[in-house]
Amino acid sequence: MALKTWRELPIGCVVSEPGSASEYHTGSWRSQRPVWNNSKCIKCGICYVYCPEGCVQQAEDGFFQANMDYCKGCGICAHECWPRAISMVEEG
């Protein structure tokens, strides 16, 4: 998405499209990414519940993954995962 110039900004920066925050990809903030070890995962969904970004999704096989467009790498999922199936790995 091309960034607007100051002349193109709507007056008062009113956002007129509902839900347009999804166009803002917060994944660029991330310095660490969560990596699931599915051999430890018990599919409890704690990571899904605690993710403040709402970006953890359950796949058809029942395991979880994060949408990297939005994952900020906060590490809450890894902290909350009691079977310790999630580790935070430095982004290259």
Add this chain to the structure above:
Amino acid sequence: MGKRIGMEVAVAVAEAVGLCNIDMAAVYPITPQSHIAEHLSDLVADGKIDAEFVTVESEHSAMSAVIGASSAGARSYTATSSQGLMYMHELLPIASAMRLPITMAIANRAVSGPLNILNDHSDIMPQRDSGWISIFVENAQESIDMSIIAFKIAEHKDVMLPVNINIDGFQLTHMVEPFEMPSQEEVNNFLPPFVPHATLHPAKPVTMGAFAMSDYFAEIMKAKDEAVKNSKKVILEVWDEWAKLFGRAYKPVETYKADDAEVLMLTMGSMGETAQMAIDELRAKGVKAGLLKLRLWRPFPFAEIKAAVKNAKKLIVTDRAASFGGPGGPVFSEIKSALYAEAKRPLIYNYIYGLGGRDVPVNDFTGMFERVIADTTSKEADTYEFWGVRE
């Protein structure tokens, strides 16, 4: 000519706002503004105007309430002073960033400490960079006129910015002065209905006051700066329209016997009328003294200031607030900055005076002129001094 009446200025300001078809007001009382709050709430309670008066618990809430109401499309008004304005401070840039045309009267009063309820400009000066249009008035008539005019400027489609009107506390708010109050019909003719640039309404959902990161913040600040600068064109147009309708003309920099003046003084607010008497006394003695009255503080009237001082040898800038450890009073440092690149500019002197309500009689102003005229070596130029302090 309208009918001339006499009334306390704060009450008259509330009467004038009552003519402006406001939808809501949220005003927390604070000396010396309280009579605006009290009289406006009377007008609502007595059914004289059809508006909501929100009895908020603080000035922070007052500004929050008018921001919310203005976002919903309501013509919204508030008023405050001193500590109340300081308490609103964090919300002021939000109102301007959201481009909400709120109008606010400020009954200027010294900021604590020590606690002092009387008049100076130390409350408005720290709000300078909040992105509001900022106007100073000198007497009852200007207080009333500007209270009405402010809505039209603020709500103009090419402006959409909040406006504050600075009315010296006590020295103006509590005076009973004669003035002409426009009629309801005249105000209706002058002031069109408020058409907001956006509203919070379920039929068309929008987000107002959203988050912005470093990728957009600078562009938003640039757009806000341009908006405040561009508002000047509309301010001048609206003042011209007012002059045609009511015969009272307003300019960003008012002048008094300034054209051929060798020594000029610059004042803001109610001190102008006393300074004018000093000019008359000096002129009677053959001194070529003149006066500039800075009405428009933001956007700053660069061109008008440059034009007004171009023939003067010396300029006395008076300040009613200090910038501790800084370059002088805030008005002084802005005027100096505005004239910095001019090939020919007067020597500029700065007196900080009238603090915390201290009276400034005519002979203080003549004394300032005498001091500056006597400074033949110019060694006092470009410096500031607290005028009249006991040594």
